[in-house]
Amino acid sequence: MRVEVHQSICGEVNRAWGLLKTTLPDAKVAKNIAFRADLQDQTSGVMWSPAIRGFAEGSNFVIMKTFEDTSEEVRRGRKFSHVLIVSLKEIVEISDLEPIFGLLYSEIDKFSPLNPIYLDILCTENKSKSIVIEENGRIAKLLNGYINIQKYRNNIVWIGQDDFKTAINELWRRLTNIEKQNFQFGVVFNSDLNQREGINLFAAPDSVYSKFIKSNFFIVGKKDSHTPTDLLEKFIVGDMAIIKRVRDFENSIGAAEFSREDIKMISVGIETFEQVDSVSDLKKLNTLSHIVAKYSPSNKKGSQFKKRLLDRIIESTKDVGLGELNVLRNFKINSFEKSEELLSESLRNRMKKDIFSNNATLDILIFFFTSKRNENLIWWDLVIDQELRSYLENFTLLKVSVVFNWIVKFPMVIKYIDYELDKSENAQRLFIKKVTKSLKSEALESLLYLSKLNNWLKLYAILLSLKYSIKDALSLLLEIDKDHSHYAAIEIIFKKTKDHDVISIALENGDPRLIIISSRLCHINPSLLNDIDVANERWQNIWDGAINMGNQVETGFDNPEQTINKVYDVIINGGKIIESLLNKISSSRFANILYYENRSSLWSCLPDEIMDKFLMKTSSELLEKLSKNSTTPIPDDRVLLQHISNTGITDFLYYNRSNISSVVPLFERFPKLSDNYLKDYLMNYSGKLNQVESISLGRMVLKKRFTNSAYYINLRADKSNNWKYALMECHQLLDFKTKAGIAFSNIFSKDKKVNIASDEWWNALEDIVTEIYSNGVSLTTVWTKAGGKEADLIMNITPADLWSHLLKKLRRDQYKSIKTYKLLETIRKDYGDNGKFKTIYKLRKNYIKT
Numbered sequence: 001m002r003v004e005v006h007q008s009i010c011g012e013v014n015r016a017w018g019l020l021k022t023t024l025p026d027a028k029v030a031k032n033i034a035f036r037a038d039l040q041d042q043t044s045g046v047m048w049s050p051a052i053r054g055f056a057e058g059s060n061f062v063i064m065k066t067f068e069d070t071s072e073e074v075r076r077g078r079k080f081s082h083v084l085i086v087s088l089k090e091i092v093e094i095s096d097l098e099p100i101f102g103l104l105y106s107e108i109d110k111f112s113p114l115n116p117i118y119l120d121i122l123c124t125e126n127k128s129k130s131i132v133i134e135e136n137g138r139i140a141k142l143l144n145g146y147i148n149i150q151k152y153r154n155n156i157v158w159i160g161q162d163d164f165k166t167a168i169n170e171l172w173r174r175l176t177n178i179e180k181q182n183f184q185f186g187v188v189f190n191s192d193l194n195q196r197e198g199i200n201l202f203a204a205p206d207s208v209y210s211k212f213i214k215s216n217f218f219i220v221g222k223k224d225s226h227t228p229t230d231l232l233e234k235f236i237v238g239d240m241a242i243i244k245r246v247r248d249f250e251n252s253i254g255a256a257e258f259s260r261e262d263i264k265m266i267s268v269g270i271e272t273f274e275q276v277d278s279v280s281d282l283k284k285l286n287t288l289s290h291i292v293a294k295y296s297p298s299n300k301k302g303s304q305f306k307k308r309l310l311d312r313i314i315e316s317t318k319d320v321g322l323g324e325l326n327v328l329r330n331f332k333i334n335s336f337e338k339s340e341e342l343l344s345e346s347l348r349n350r351m352k353k354d355i356f357s358n359n360a361t362l363d364i365l366i367f368f369f370t371s372k373r374n375e376n377l378i379w380w381d382l383v384i385d386q387e388l389r390s391y392l393e394n395f396t397l398l399k400v401s402v403v404f405n406w407i408v409k410f411p412m413v414i415k416y417i418d419y420e421l422d423k424s425e426n427a428q429r430l431f432i433k434k435v436t437k438s439l440k441s442e443a444l445e446s447l448l449y450l451s452k453l454n455n456w457l458k459l460y461a462i463l464l465s466l467k468y469s470i471k472d473a474l475s476l477l478l479e480i481d482k483d484h485s486h487y488a489a490i491e492i493i494f495k496k497t498k499d500h501d502v503i504s505i506a507l508e509n510g511d512p513r514l515i516i517i518s519s520r521l522c523h524i525n526p527s528l529l530n531d532i533d534v535a536n537e538r539w540q541n542i543w544d545g546a547i548n549m550g551n552q553v554e555t556g557f558d559n560p561e562q563t564i565n566k567v568y569d570v571i572i573n574g575g576k577i578i579e580s581l582l583n584k585i586s587s588s589r590f591a592n593i594l595y596y597e598n599r600s601s602l603w604s605c606l607p608d609e610i611m612d613k614f615l616m617k618t619s620s621e622l623l624e625k626l627s628k629n630s631t632t633p634i635p636d637d638r639v640l641l642q643h644i645s646n647t648g649i650t651d652f653l654y655y656n657r658s659n660i661s662s663v664v665p666l667f668e669r670f671p672k673l674s675d676n677y678l679k680d681y682l683m684n685y686s687g688k689l690n691q692v693e694s695i696s697l698g699r700m701v702l703k704k705r706f707t708n709s710a711y712y713i714n715l716r717a718d719k720s721n722n723w724k725y726a727l728m729e730c731h732q733l734l735d736f737k738t739k740a741g742i743a744f745s746n747i748f749s750k751d752k753k754v755n756i757a758s759d760e761w762w763n764a765l766e767d768i769v770t771e772i773y774s775n776g777v778s779l780t781t782v783w784t785k786a787g788g789k790e791a792d793l794i795m796n797i798t799p800a801d802l803w804s805h806l807l808k809k810l811r812r813d814q815y816k817s818i819k820t821y822k823l824l825e826t827i828r829k830d831y832g833d834n835g836k837f838k839t840i841y842k843l844r845k846n847y848i849k850t
Contacts, residue, residue, distance in 0.1 A: 003090050005103060005117040008083040009110060010037040012074040023116045024085060033057050037081040039066045039187070048205060049161050052101070052168065053186035061091040061180075065104040080108045084117075092177040094121055097169045137225025138163065139170050143236050144226050145218035146171060146199065147260075152218040155193050155200045159212075159221045164203045167220075171201055174236050176259070191215040231267035232260060249273055253292045254301030266291050276309055282316045286327045289313065293332030306336050317346040322354040323367050329380040344383045351387055358402055362409045369416040388420050395422040400430040408439070411446035418453050428456040435462055457481050457489035465493055471505055474514075484512050491517070499528055507538045519545025526556025534566045535575050544581040553588040564590045571605045572598055579607075586610045591617035594635070603639040615640065619648030620655075626669055627652075627662030628771040631833050634669070645672055653677070658687030661767075664696050665835055667704060675706035682712050691757075692764040694722040696839045698729025707733050714738060719747055761840065761847045766807050768837050769827065770800045779803065786826040788818040820848045 008022040008030055019027075019034035039051060054063040062085055069080040082105040094100070099121050145156045158167050168185050175183055182198025189204065191211045204212060212219055228234045234242040246258060249270055258266060269288040272279050279285055289309060296302045317325055325347065333340040354364050373381045391399060403421075406413045421427070431447070439447070444467060451460040457477070464473035474493050481489055490513055494502050499521045506514035515538060522528045523546045532539045547553060554560030564585065571577055585591060591614045593599045599618070603611055618640060625632040634641070649670065656662045663681060667673045678701070689697075701709045710733040717723035724747045731742055742748070773779045779799050783806070784790060792815065794802055810820045824841055831837050 001090070001093060001121055003086060003094065003119045003121050005100070005119060006085040007114045007117065008034060008037070008085065009081070009114065010034040010083060011069055011080040011110065012078045015075065017078075020110060021114045023114050029058060029060070033060070033062055033083060033085065036062075037064055037066070037083055039079050039081075048187070051161075051187040051203070052104070052165055054168070055184040055186070056088055056181055059088050060085050061088050063097070063100055063104070067105075067108050069108060071108070080110070082109075088181060092180040095173055096121075097172050101165055101169070136163075136166075137227065138220060138222075139167060140228055140233075140237050141224045141226035142167050142171060142201075142220050143174065144228070144233055145220065146174065147232055147236065149199055149218070153193075153216050154196050154198065155202065155217040157188065157212050157215075157217045157219050158201060158203045159209050159219065160206050161203055162222065168201060171199075174260075175199065191217070193217065231270060232263045235263050236260070245270060245274070250295075252302060252305040253296040254298075255295035258295070262295065265294070276305075276312055279312065280316050280319075282313065282320055282324055283327050285309065285313045285316060286331065289331060289336070293335035297332070297335050299335055299337040303337060310336050310339050310342065314342050314346055317343075317350070320350075322350050322364055325350050326367070326371065329371075330378065331380075333379050340379050344379065347380065347383050348387055351384070356391055356399075356402055358405050360402070360405065360409070365406055365410040365413060369410070369413050372416055388417065392417060392420045393422050395424070395427040395430055397430055397433070400427070400434060404431065404434040407446050407450075408443045411440075411442040414446040414450050418450060421450070421454065423454040423456075428454070428459050431456070432459050432462060435459070435466075437466060439463075439466065441467075452480055455480070457486065458492055461489035461492040470494070470497055470501070471508075474505060474509065478509070478511050487513055487517065490514065499525060500531070503528060503531070503542065506542070507536065510538055512541075515541045516545055518542045519549060522546040522556065523549040523551055526551060529556035530558055532563065534563065534577075535570045537576060537578060540578045540581050544578060544584065547581075547584050553584055553590060560590070565596060568593065568596055568598065568602050572601050582607075582610055586613035586617075589617070592621040594618050594621045599635075600637050600639070615643040616648070616651065619644045620652060623648060623652040623666060624662070627656070627665050629665075629831065629834060631831060645670075649673060649677070653681050657681070657684050660685060660687060660689060660697060661693050661836060664693070664700050667700055668835055675704070675708045678704075678706055678709045679712050682709060682716070689722045689726075690764070691722050691725050691760055692836070692839055692843075694725035695729055695843075696835050698726030699839065700835060701726065702730040702733060705733065706730075710734055711738070714742070717747060719745075724748065758847050761843060762807065762811055764836075764840050766803055768834070768840060769807075770803050772827075772831050772834065772837070773803070774799055776802075782823070782826055782830065783818070786818050786823040788815065788823075792818075820844075824848075 006023045008024065009020045010018065011020050012018075013020060017034075017038045019031050022030035022034075024030040024033075036055070036057065039053075048068075050065050050067045052063070052065050054061065056062070062083055064081045064083040066079050066081040069078045084100060084103055086100070091100075099119055103117060103119075142156065142158070145152065149156070158164055172180065172183070179199055183201075184196070184198060185201040187204070188202035189208055191214075193200070193202070193215075206222070209221070228237050228239070231242060231246070235246055246263060246266070249266060250256070250258060252273070266273075269284070269291040272281075272284045272288040276285075276288070292302065292306060292309065296306075299306070313328070317328070328343060328347075331339065331343060333343065354360060355368055368384075372384060377385065392403070395403075403417075406417075428451075431451075435447070444463060448460065448463050448467075450456070451463060457480070460480070461473070461477050464476055467473070468476065470493060474490065477489055477493060490511075494517065497505075502514075502521060503518045506518040519542050522542055526546070529543060529546065532543060534540065534543075546555070553564070557563045567577055567582075567585065593602065593614060596602065603615075606614060622632075622634070622640070623644065626634075649666065652666070653663060667678055698713065700706075701713065710727075710730045713723055713726045713730065714734060717727040727742070728748055731739055734742070773782055776799055779802060780790060780793060783793065788806075792806065794805060797805075809815060810818070810823065813819070821844065824844055827837065828841060832841075
């Protein structure tokens with residue numbers, strides 16, 4: 001390369017420092033350079049040979065030699081400098097400054113002509129090429145300072161002038177182009193140098209050496225020496241063996257030529273590189289892989305060596321645990337062909353042994369899961385994530401055993417795997433199998449968290465039962481168990497709980513499922529209902545639920561009437577009874593409140609629809625009583641009587657359309673029952689009519705003057721049926737023409753006597769006494785009053801069967817102390833106004849002795 005070198009000489013001009021001559025075409029640049037060519041900081045009394053200095057100035061690099069000017073024409077102490085100026089772009093390409101140094105004056109010459117100099121100089125062919133330093137330990141120390149220059153504020157101080165030019169040149173040979181642009185060398189007499197950019201090499205006189213001892217500069221004393229130890233130093237000083245090792249490394253991995261920083265980096269792995277086939281230390285092999293990937297990122301370069309290295313790494317993974325294998329986490333898979341596939345398989349195999357096993361240790365579990373990433377995933381994380389998901393997505397008993405072992409040993413593992421777990425019902429079942437009472441609290445808490453997260457309510461219930469009281473466990477369960485169709489978890493908590501305690505908790509908690517469970521208990525064991533507080537709405541729901549499951553309203557109560565009456569008391573006092581329960585009561589026999597003492601107050605407290613049912617049942621009871629005994633007292637109850645008048649009678653007549661014996665007494669007691677009511681009833685009558693019933697009907701029609709009914713009886717009567725007996729009693733209500741027709745029809749016998757069979761009379765007598773004396777006490781009373789003995793009465797049979805037995809014997813006159821006529825007289829004292837009895841009594845002479 002041809003290099004143009006300009007020259008300047010500087011010295012005293014008109015008693016001041018200035019430019020004497022220059023070949024530079026730009027005088028301004030020449031003057032700026034001249035300004036820096038003076039040497040002003042020399043210490044007096046210091047003997048100093050001409051100093052060589054150099055630095056960058058603008059786009060040029062300046063090298064100069066400064067002399068002490070002792071000419072008579074200049075003042076004492078003045079200097080003279082010969083300055084060489086080279087383009088900065090050109091000089092950085094020069095590897096050896098000796099040709100430049102050779103151009104500097106050996107003495108002061110102010111008069112020779114100056115011309116640009118043109119040199120043919122070899123460029124730097126290899127920027128890292130070094131000259132071997134074999135015996136000069138001082139230069140070796142200089143280069144050590146260069147390597148560590150940043151520790152010394154970028155300043156190296158060379159003591160004395162001996163070999164200073166050699167030091168400059170040897171350092172220049174090793175500088176990078178960028179470092180050359182900022183390189184400065186010269187002389188220094190004081191230690192007050194500031195931090196400077198670039199590398200600075202200064203020579204200092206021996207006499208001022210002491211000033212630099214405590215400075216922060218790198219000092220190279222006259223007798224100093226240094227033996228290079230690390231790779232970079234040896235490379236820089238020119239150790240050919242080291243250079244060959246570095247070049248071999250470069251070539252094997254297909255890397256570009258290493259820089260000084262690169263050599264620092266590779267120094268930690270070059271020995272592993274050279275012994276790769278015998279190294280088994282996975283950390284060293286991994287370190288080497290990172291160096292290789294950094295300087296040879298393409299998997300197409302250095303593939304032969306990379307394969308050797310990868311094979312060695314894979315082989316070494318077989319004998320290490322997961323913790324040691326972790327050094328490969330950041331392996332540069334893109335730089336090694338098939339590395340991801342091979343390393344992934346090694347990682348999978350190690351996970352099977354160290355993680356997916358009941359032998360997993362606490363240390364390895366902590367290490368493995370705490371180092372698991374969820375963001376910025378690399379190949380290592382992806383393999384772990386994939387394997388975990390695969391392992392945890394479909395549980396078997398063995399897998400659950402492993403995971404359970406993780407939780408027992410390292411409870412915090414849950415937060416690392418919860419999103420990946422199989423959340424199926426089968427998984428819950430398998431986990432339940434592993435739960436024991438000996439679980440430690442930390443593991444129990446983790447399992448509670450897991451079961452809650454996965455909505456494993458049965459497992460959650462089991463775990464809660466291990467930690468809390470039944471009441472608290474249930475409360476916590478119900479915070480998440482909101483599905484009112486789900487009972488399994490609740491029943492787990494209640495598994496060994498007494499029925500009374502279950503009901504108590506249900507009453508306190510109020511969850512609908514607890515109410516239903518309590519209802520079920522009351523259905524199975526109805527006696528539990530005896531503890532009921534009917535004013536408590538939750539108790540009402542339990543009772544209602546038990547009825548829905550098959551109980552009757554009264555099932556389980558020792559005294560159901562008393563319990564139901566308490567319900568009515570609650571209603572009257574303004575309390576609430578749930579509608580469904582009240583509906584059930586209204587549909588039961590307890591809707592008959594004829595005997596409830598506060599009946600009149602209850603009507604206004606009932607909803608209309610419910611009240612109608614109660615009125616219907618109560619009125620039916622009263623009407624039934626009246627039909628059996630017309631002397632039954634009628635309560636002073638406006639609402640009830642109004643209902644009977646408006647609706648109750650009609651309903652009663654409808655439901656008794658084939659039972660006229662129950663109907664006739666009502667017409668005798670209720671004045672509002674008109675002739676048309678009876679006529680309509682008779683028109684729809686579908687039952688049979690015996691002689692006694694017919695006579696009673698006829699007499700009532702006559703008494704009430706029911707003409708329309710009399711005419712209808714006339715239509716129904718003929719010689720072949722019993723309607724003729726009713727007509728016989730009431731025919732006088734008919735008009736002359738109709739009565740004449742009856743006379744001509746010969747329906748009646750000439751003497752109008754009614755021929756009633758003896759059996760029919762006795763059956764009618766049995767029916768009426770069974771109705772009016774329907775219990776043992778009243779039967780015994782009337783029997784003994786009539787002269788009978790208690791000994792005549794058979795115990796342990798119903799009153800109806802007993803009356804049948806007694807009347808049969810009376811009919812045969814088998815009792816000495818009592819006769820039929822005495823019994824009838826005694827009954828007449830009690831029920832003489834009973835229409836049915838009066839008919840039987842009046843006919844008595846035809847069938848008994850009086």
